[in-house]
Amino acid sequence: MTANAEVTRGATRETGRGRTLAEKIIARAAGRPHATPGDIVTVAVDLAMAHDSSGPRRWRPHLEALGVGLWDPDKVVIVSDHYVPAVDAASAAILKDVRDFVRAYGVTRFFDMRGISHAVMPEHGLLRPGMLCAGGDSHSPHGGAFGCFIAGFGATDMTAIAVTGETWLTVPATRRVAWNGRFQDGVSAKDVMLFLAREIGAENHNLVIEYAGDTVAAMSMEERMTLCNMAAELGADTGIVEPDATTLAHIRAHGGAVDDAALDAWRSDADAAYHSAFAFDAAALAPQIAAPHFPGNSSSVADMNRVRIDQAYIGACVGAKYEDLAMAARVLEGRTVRDGVRLLIAPATTKVTEQAAKSGVLATLTQAGGILLPSGCGACAGMGHGLLAAGDVCISTTNRNFQGRMGHKDAFVYLGSPYSVASAAVAGEIVDPRAYLS
Amino acid sequence: MSAAAPARAWVFGDNIDTDVLAPGHLMKLAPDDLARHCLEAVNPDFAPNVRPGDVLIAGRNFGLGSSREQAAVSLKRLGLKAVIARSFARIFFRNAINLGLPAFAYDADLPIADGDPIALDVPAGRLDIVNTGGVVALPALAPALTDILDAGGLMPLLERRLKAERSAT
Numbered sequence: 174m175t176a177n178a179e180v181t182r183g184a185t186r187e188t189g190r191g192r193t194l195a196e197k198i199i200a201r202a203a204g205r206p207h208a209t210p211g212d213i214v215t216v217a218v219d220l221a222m223a224h225d226s227s228g229p230r231r232w233r234p235h236l237e238a239l240g241v242g243l244w245d246p247d248k249v250v251i252v253s254d255h256y257v258p259a260v261d262a263a264s265a266a267i268l269k270d271v272r273d274f275v276r277a278y279g280v281t282r283f284f285d286m287r288g289i290s291h292a293v294m295p296e297h298g299l300l301r302p303g304m305l306c307a308g309g310d311s312h313s314p315h316g317g318a319f320g321c322f323i324a325g326f327g328a329t330d331m332t333a334i335a336v337t338g339e340t341w342l343t344v345p346a347t348r349r350v351a352w353n354g355r356f357q358d359g360v361s362a363k364d365v366m367l368f369l370a371r372e373i374g375a376e377n378h379n380l381v382i383e384y385a386g387d388t389v390a391a392m393s394m395e396e397r398m399t400l401c402n403m404a405a406e407l408g409a410d411t412g413i414v415e416p417d418a419t420t421l422a423h424i425r426a427h428g429g430a431v432d433d434a435a436l437d438a439w440r441s442d443a444d445a446a447y448h449s450a451f452a453f454d455a456a457a458l459a460p461q462i463a464a465p466h467f468p469g470n471s472s473s474v475a476d477m478n479r480v481r482i483d484q485a486y487i488g489a490c491v492g493a494k495y496e497d498l499a500m501a502a503r504v505l506e507g508r509t510v511r512d513g514v515r516l517l518i519a520p521a522t523t524k525v526t527e528q529a530a531k532s533g534v535l536a537t538l539t540q541a542g543g544i545l546l547p548s549g550c551g552a553c554a555g556m557g558h559g560l561l562a563a564g565d566v567c568i569s570t571t572n573r574n575f576q577g578r579m580g581h582k583d584a585f586v587y588l589g590s591p592y593s594v595a596s597a598a599v600a601g602e603i604v605d606p607r608a609y610l611s
Numbered sequence: 612m613s614a615a616a617p618a619r620a621w622v623f624g625d626n627i628d629t630d631v632l633a634p635g636h637l638m639k640l641a642p643d644d645l646a647r648h649c650l651e652a653v654n655p656d657f658a659p660n661v662r663p664g665d666v667l668i669a670g671r672n673f674g675l676g677s678s679r680e681q682a683a684v685s686l687k688r689l690g691l692k693a694v695i696a697r698s699f700a701r702i703f704f705r706n707a708i709n710l711g712l713p714a715f716a717y718d719a720d721l722p723i724a725d726g727d728p729i730a731l732d733v734p735a736g737r738l739d740i741v742n743t744g745g746v747v748a749l750p751a752l753a754p755a756l757t758d759i760l761d762a763g764g765l766m767p768l769l770e771r772r773l774k775a776e777r778s779a780t
């Protein structure tokens with residue numbers, strides 16, 4: 174462990190007999206009094222989400238062969254985000270097929286080119302505490318910030334869910350990860366996740382990560398989304414945060430209806446039987462950077478200093494929410510991007526762009542030399558604008574830096590927070606963002 | 612002697628992710644064309660030389676990353692009989708079973724080198740290491756999962772279930 178990231182921790186199996194939040198949600202969806210870790214249960218799905226890459230184009234041939242429709246078109250959310258906007262005839266055809274599907278199968282919630290699915294759903298108040306949701310994308314855990322159980326599934330699983338409204342789950346145990354104390358200025362939820370990817374690893378299999386502690390309680394919903402999103406990088410089934418007043422206020426502000434009673438109904442029992450529990454000190458956390466080609470290949474920024482970069486990318490569900498852009502703007506205010514470096518910004522949704530335009534954040538980013546890209550998965554999925562050539566070095570606010578993901582297999586991608594990525598864009602190399610805050 | 616015919620073992624390390632199994636920038640390709648790029652970033656000899664019936668043996672956390680089913684589809688298109696890994700990422704494991712590609716989690720080092728001849732009997736969960744005469748008993752899958760594999764995947768199973776429901780009404 175590096176000196177400036179000192180933590181206290183201990184993995185202990187609590188002896189309690191109570192239930193965790195995730196177990197309560199699964200029990201409810203399975204119509205059982207209890208859900209015990211390790212059991213295989215069949216659950217009813219409250220909401221199913223799919224996007225243009227894994228959704229309709231994979232579902233339709235099966236639905237046609239089976240001669241069936243959607244189990245409940247009102248509970249299916251379709252988002253076009255991976256191939257948007259079309260860059261060639263093939264992606265245009267994929268998007269056209271999605272639109273045809275939505276019409277033919279009566280889908281009522283369709284978001285066409287409005288942004289990345291995980292970021293779009295909370296903008297419409299679609300996720301509420303206690304729900305059990307299935308997402309046709311591995312970063313579906315993003316929505317666990319709302320106190321729901323939401324996991325990612327492949328296309329065949331999603332097809333079966335679309336037809337039947339149910340699926341099987343092996344009930345996961347819950348690992349509690351508490352953070353207490355205040356972050357230093359320039360440290361954020363993204364640093365927490367790059368730290369955890371190293372410290373608790375990428376093999377939290379058959380586990381739900383429940384984020385807790387006063388640091389998490391003080392976080393905005395967008396920062397909690399970052400925590401839950403990257404539960405995927407921990408190899409967990411999903412991430413979850415117990416709902417509180419912040420959760421309910423966000424849902425209501427975005428058109429969702431939720432009862433105050435949700436706060437009592439959807440929380441872990443005080444004597445819940447956790448699989449294990451960790452506690453970390455937020456004040457001791459330094460900005461974290463992941464080196465190629467693995468999110469857990471991370472260290473404190475001090476160990477990473479002076480890596481020269483060609484591209485800085487602010488994008489993705491996890492890294493281009495409004496607050497992420499605002500963090501970058503704090504660094505870029507009154508500064509310019511280093512000559513020879515390209516700073517690309519793809520806001521997570523069109524609403525984020527609108528909000529950033531209103532607040533002035535967008536002007537700060539573009540005046541510094543940032544280049545605005547369309548909202549969508551873009552270079553994060555290796556599909557849109559901003560891909561890398563062999564030998565290119567990029568620092569990115571995205572969640573994964575697997576080899577070849579953002580373009581050529583011989584490109585190098587580092588991961589960091591919006592503060593770190595913006596600071597690197599200014600310096601032309603990876604630097605400690607705490608020296609760049611205005 | 613095992614009843615299964617000998618095949619080649621393709622051995623990979625830990626954390627083989629979905630981007631090396633099915634690169635994102637090639638996802639618009641037809642499945643067979645995408646399969647030709649499977650694992651090329653870590654072993655360019657794999658896709659051109661793998662033969663139907665071969666078995667992939669990997670380390671920990673195989674298939675981590677994206678939910679993209681093309682990762683499992685590519686392995687199936689290349690004709691792999693099964694994947695044996697020390698552990699699997701959750702979504703990849705489900706995808707493999709759903710597509711009828713057997714996936715065995717065997718959490719110990721196998722004394723098998725890349726290129727070794729092996730023989731795998733999937734229903735029996737028996738792996739024969741030809742050179743040494745060693746036999747490994749792979750852990751059985753849960754009944755809910757063997758039902759899917761036996762049907763040839765989740766879609767054939769669903770089709771059967773829907774037919775049964777229709778004839779019952």
Ligand code: SF4
Pocket residue numbers: 289290291310312488489490491549550553554571572
């Ligand atoms: S932005 Fe990246 S991580 Fe998020 S859904 Fe799109 S491809 Fe996946």
